[in-house]
Amino acid sequence: MMENAWLIPLFPLVSFVILLLFGKRLKEAGAYVGILMTLASLVFSILVLFERFSEPSYIQKFEWLKIGDVSLTAGFEVNQLNALMLFIVSLVSFLVHTYSKGYMHGDGRFPVFYAYLGLFTFAMLGLVISPNLLQTYMFWELVGLGSFLLIGFYFYKEEAKAAAKKAFIMTRIGDVGLFIGMILLFWKTGSFEYSEIFSAVEAGGISQTMITLTAILIFIGAVGKSGQFPLHTWLPDAMEGPTPVSALIHAATMVAAGVYLVATMFPLFAASKTALLTVATIGAFTAIFAASIGLVQTDIKRVLAYSTVSQLGYMMLALGSAGYVAGVFHLMTHAFFKALLFLAAGSVIHAVHTQNIEEMGGLWKKLKWTAPLFLIGTLAISGVPLLSGFFSKDEILVAAWEGGHPILFVLALIAAFMTAFYMFRLFFMVFTGEARGNQNHVHESPGSMTLPMLVLGVLAIISGYVNTPWFGSFLGDWLVDGNEKLGHGHMEGPIWIMIAATVVSLAGIYLAWLIYGKRSVSRNWLSGSGDTLHTILYNKYYVDEFYQMTVVAVTKGISYFLRFIDVFLVGGIVKGVVGFVQGLGATGSKLQNGQVQTYAAVAFVGLAILTVIFALTGGYLQ
């Protein structure tokens, strides 16, 4: 089966092509093409995953491009991480395809949406089976394209246009880091193949500085894709896309690609302490940074988006603390519960036609399926014991502690508290209390939307059990099998960590309940709207404004300066030369005054000058 893994990405590609060519004729029936094709991918992925449990990794490649004597290859590889990712991606993609059939119903560009989804899924699946850095990079960019297209799906909205543009450019900044890192690695190791890079790193042929440099450059790529600080600003804006897209791309799969990349390149990172520390620090900082913003946002999707950024920071923290398994584990659980949350949020939006949580409230009764599923997701992400998020978060905290980063550990803990708080704030505001907006036409979503949520809900609960302190660390052991450098399958940590995690998450929930559920505490007790802290958080620490004032302004400034040069200097020189020639012509023309005696005089003067020169130089110009 594994030798046919290359088919997995091809199915969605076929869907993309079919829908692009025949979308107009298929109309909404196009959804079936997409669903069927992703189902095929899912089935293949599951088969590959199960085969990989028992068989060794499989890699196959062929020559793609020859540069002199070096031949660059393309191909595919199935190892533990790839197989797992294949499964996650194709599963979430399949579910989102299904879900979208209901959600996008009635949209005029329905087939286009499915086509884009197909393209994205193709790219994402291609990314995870790439056997080398170059191919990874190529698909890396393609997923960016898919994301860009889907964010800008409502192209006629100015916000969507701006968001799409921003997403593309911000991630591209990161991509350039990856690009440079990749090329530097190539010249140091002579290959783009992961295996060869790692063996070269291991062999010690590369200086420590170069390892750190390349690792950090590659990490910059991950920062861009995974919305880590300081390149995080595009991700919340990306919520302008249709909600299923947010679930698929900006929660479960693409944004996790950064984590996946660091995980894939882990042996390189592991070789440099500095690089690891950088990853961990950025991750932890992002986790708390984004979480704090999430506390005050009022757009349901934006809260989720900041939560995503924060959770991705968690994963980075895990990887940076050498918690390979923890990172990947959280990636998986997060994919499920965050996709669930988004789909549920989409269902809510579908029902009430607004994204502002201030206008919601009291939906628990009206959305019989959505509300409980949303609660499951909220519990999972908050790290309430026995749900998936609890286990994976615990792993991360252990990794951070064991990795010797007490400060980062504390940060992570605070972030966990905040997460629980803002998620339940969201939950309470949306589903409990009085209806604050017009809810006349609210109705539960159709089955095609609730069923995928159901599947994810189940997974959000159970997926944590593949790697627990109690029932064995199956996932971890499998992931690191055959490669000790990735660390242990499960980290033994002090039990108080688990207790602490539970306590902070419950505390967060309790506080949220006090404020938004029971309303016994004023919403403004710490910092109300209009207060400095609130304003800063609400405006996301003014990072966007800061960029606008610095990077964008500088770029524009340089542009206008160069235009000045272009017009006045380059153009001026040209005008000067032309003017000089013209002036010469005018002078010559003026000399032609019609007086024949002048003409002869000129000739005579010419002769005289030549003669004088001849006389002075003793005869010859030498």
Place this chain on the structure above:
Amino acid sequence: MNLGWALTLLVLFPLLGIVVLAFMPKTAEKSIKLVGFLATLPSLLLALAAYLHFKWGKDLADFAVTHDWIQFRGMNADEPYFSVNFELGLSGFQLILVVLTAVVATLAAIASKYVKKEWKGYYMLFLLLETGMLGVFTAENLILFFLFFEITLIPTFFLIGKWGYFEKEKAAYSFLIYNGLGSAVLLIVIMILFAKTGTTNIEILKSIMADPSAPLSGDLKLGLFIALLIAFGVKLPIFPLHSWMLKVHVQAPPAVVMIHSGILLKIGAYGLIRFGLGIFPEQFEKLATLLAILGVINLLYGAFLAFIQTDFKMVLAYSSISHMGIVLIGLAAMNEAGVQGAIFQVISHGLISALLFFLVGVLYERTDTSLIENLGGLAKGMPIAAGFLLAAAMASLGLPGMSGFVSEFMAFLGLFNELPWVAAVGTLGIILTAAYLLRAVLGMTFGQAHREFAGIMDLRGVEFIPVVVLTFLIVLIGVYPSVLSAPLQATLETIMLGLGG
């Protein structure tokens, strides 16, 4: 097997079209356009046949053709005559350029359907231009190269000056004078080489130059190379010799810009590679750092300026400058990756800019504007055109899976090995490219519609041919770059041999 006749025919076939057109009544618009289009086909078919010939493992040397042409009297009384032969030939590099030329020319002939007046003159000049371009890429000696090079100048002047937009005459003059200066410098180089060595055959010159006992001093060679750099720098164009091409891009009719941006600019790159790298490898090496810096300047300068343009054509014009910077970057690397990247960029940009300008033509035809703000929200009215526009922009900004990426990647790959810091600065261009292209393209296609697009047709009929063919080729090269790299192997090996390693 000697196929020299085929190559000669390939180059001269468009002239046959001119003859046919000469006998047609000048009011027969439809049939003139048809004949103009058909006349480009034989060359295209022959070019494709030549590619297949190579694909099937046969020798490209089969296409070489040599005839006696001009015998000059020797410079000194006792010297024999100097011969300039009519020599055409194909190497892998030339082959792909010929194919590119034939393809773009045929597509531009289709795009010429928007020409509103004096079709007869237009197509005659157009076909003359095609012969010139095909000749440039197949000429095996410098004089013949120069002949064809200048032949491209005159029809282009008229095509711009007569069928262009508002400031067409100014643009035509700008084109003529800059390129005239460029070719003048080139002529000096050619004639000095000719006078010193008695030959203009490129291959022979290469071997003469490689010979240390050649009758040229190092300083002279360096001077000649710098002159060559200026000559082709005008064409490419290299900052600060670029201002003419902005005017041309904006003022010329779209079909001509397709040719101009797609092929004529590439003559500069071709010349730098074939003559600069080929004949003056040592001098090239000496100036490699300078070239790399120039390349980065081009790349960033074009990108920054493209960022603030209001006219989409200007964006594309500066983008061409920027992209030609990548050619320089690749060449300056002077290793396999870099040079191959540069050549890829030549082809890739040829296809992409042809596509973009065709779309510009389509838009202009329907909306009478190419100002970004006037076109906002175009995707609503013309979704297919907008889609292709976006695809072309993506190709241009180097999205993997399309040709732009492969070339950009290889060029940078090459330079990072030689001058990592310069290359690192250059990568800034990758970001800027994305920024200005998205700004422009999204500004045109996305967002609120600023105008009624009712009654405006989307792409239709034959308009699909150029768009689809070009997109296909762009994707083909992006996905399967071996279609280009295979014919290039031999060329690259020769160049690397010349560089001594």
Place this chain on the structure above:
Amino acid sequence: MSADTFQSINWSILTPEFIILGVIAILILLDLFMPKTLSRKILGWIGIAAILAALIFTLNMAGGPVRTILDNTFRVDSFAIAFKSLLLVGAALVMFLATSYETKAGLERYEAEFYYIFLSALLGAMVMTSSGDLITLYVGLELLSIPSYILAGMRKFDSKSNEAAMKYVISGGISSAIALFGMSYVYGIAGSTDLIEIASKLSMLADGQQAYLLGLAFLMIFVGLAFKISAAPFHMWAPDVYQGAPTPVTAFLSVVSKTAGFVIVIRVLLTVFGAAASNGPNSMPIIMNMQDYIAVIAGATMIIGNVVALKQSDIKRMFAYSSIAHAGYLLVAVTSLSANMFYSIWFYLLAYLLMNLGAFAVIQVVSEKSGSTKIADFAGLYRRSPVLAVAMGILLISLAGFPGTAGFIGKLNIFAGAFAGDPHYVLASVMIATTVVSYFYYFGVMTQMFFRPAEDESKFNLPFGIIIVLIVAVAGSILFGLMPNLALDFMNNHLDILNDFFGQ
């Protein structure tokens, strides 16, 4: 001179000159006795026939040995044949132009006069090519000049024409005096007027003082002759005279007269100064030392011609400056003094002859129609007469020196010479830079013809003579541009000019 000596002289080598001379006499007589009402066109055709006959006889002599008569005052060598053929071809084409010239200023009354005065000028030019003596050279020169003065003033009732003639006479007189003054020193030092003898005497010159004097003489001769080829600093008459003279005469001045000018420049400079020792017997010839002076003049000529041409609004004045510029290009070939110099000059003159006469044919047609010689009169020519416009376009392209035309091959030849041996980088660069400048004004005419709308849409009737000239000019420009060896081989195979000068 006894009858025997008279008969022993090989008069046959004078056949072409005799034909022209005879026809001049016949034309004068015919004009005298023909009824006044009869058109004089027929006389023009007779003239053309005579020129063609002379051409055939001249070409027939190609390939033979050097023949001289009358004490070497008249010689038929390869040089003479080569340039005489050029003159005859040019003259024939000018005659075609003249037969089609119908001006309102009333030339018809003097039409016959025009033909035989023109032929006299031609005769002078022919004599110049064959002279082996300073005296014949001078007489030939003046035989060319004096009828030219009259031709320029042919339109007797046109004040511009008169003024042109007057300016021409005065400039011409001063220039020939200067040149003659220089020649007199040459005679003084060498003691002979026979060029060959001068050469052999001067090559043994031992006195540095005399060499110095010869240098001065060189400058005087060169500047004096610069008048004939309209090179700086004696170029300023050209625009005024070209503008005022009737168009066929302008064509004649710019082509035939200039060719003759180069003939004499080359003859005198190369024979005399190419042999004269600069510093003791068998040392470097003076001309090698004077190369830089020629270069300066060549450079100045090219710059002035091309740059001032930019500012012209009158097509004939513009062509005057263009013709100055072309003289500059030709002087580059003279400067280089390379072995291919004769070939390049000859070929360039051939190309120049074709393209310039063709252009003047178009100018004549257009200006006759519009009654003025403004460049703006060419506006919309493409609409009015595509054939004329395209022909003019090709000729302009040739003048600008684009490949595929004879003008390019001509420049190529000159370049090759300039870079051979001791290379003249600066001069060649000036040449090429000014060539680019010339694009401005040549393409300015193109702009008018092809881009601008016409003010009056009337069509043209092309007279037979014009058609002939255009066909010859356009076909020749392209043919010699693509296959220059058609002409070069004629030189290579039949004529060995080098031998004429350096063979002894």
Place this chain on the structure above:
Amino acid sequence: MSSIPASAFLALALILFCIGLYGALTKRNTVIVLISIELMLNAVNINLVTFSKYGAAPSIDGQVFALFAMAVAAAEAAVGLAILMALYQRKKTVHIDEMDEMKQ
């Protein structure tokens, strides 16, 4: 006879030539200009005849040359005057500085 050195004749010729040139370049009357040109040519003739007698290699050629020069000069003057006549009929002036209809 030989008491006068050759250089004196040459100097005379040179002076004459310069006078002629000066006249040709400065006089307003066209007739005087034409006469000045004749002066220049006569200066040449003096040179030629001097060289013919006292030159480095005296020969008769110089005198022959002078004769030709005189004849030609006469013809030239005749043509010049004829043209001047025609011009005078048009413009009613012989001032050379008024002949500037064509310029620039």
